[in-house]
Amino acid sequence: QVQLVESGGGLVQSGGSLRLSCAASRFVMDHNIIGWFRQAPGKEREGVSCISISDGRTYYSNSVKGRFTISRDNAKNTVYLQMNNLKPDDSAIYYCAADFEVWGANSGSYFYTPPKYWGQGTQVTVSS
Numbered sequence: 001q002v003q004l005v006e007s008g009g010g011l012v013q014s015g016g017s018l019r020l021s022c023a024a025s026r027f028v029m030d031h032n033i034i035g036w037f038r039q040a041p042g043k044e045r046e047g048v049s050c051i052s053i054s055d056g057r058t059y060y061s062n063s064v065k066g067r068f069t070i071s072r073d074n075a076k077n078t079v080y081l082q083m084n085n086l087k088p089d090d091s092a093i094y095y096c097a098a099d100f101e102v103w104g105a106n107s108g109s110y111f112y113t114p115p116k117y118w119g120q121g122t123q124v125t126v127s128s
Helices: none
Strands: 004-007 010-013 018-024 033-039 046-052 058-060 068-073 078-083 092-098 102-104 110-112 122-127
Touching: 004 092, 018 033, 018 092, 018 122, 033 068, 033 078, 046 068, 046 078, 046 110, 058 068
Parallel strands: 010 122
Antiparallel strands: 004 018, 018 078, 033 046, 033 092, 046 058, 068 078, 092 122, 102 110
16 A cells, blocks of 8 residues: 655754655655655745665755764554755655656766655745
């Protein structure tokens, strides 16, 4: 059964922190790569960060590197996104997704194929 449920979004001031959680079904966790994506109004959905469930390898977009940290708790079937030093440009709906391929880019960011499974999203709003 496919299940991806995000939580932890909210309203925070610039410079503040939030931690997003993605509760996944065992079936989804077995697909190895789980990631966070975001979409702001009028913008395309973009990859933020992802993690390999098996070996913990992580990937980050250059826009969040150094501020966001992705982690997983395999026992709880949960992936987290710790977001620090938030900026107004980070405001978006954040989605958890699974079942896709990822590879690093020379720029320091990463490429990915379209995920097959998506959560419903959680709103993050950063006020200036």
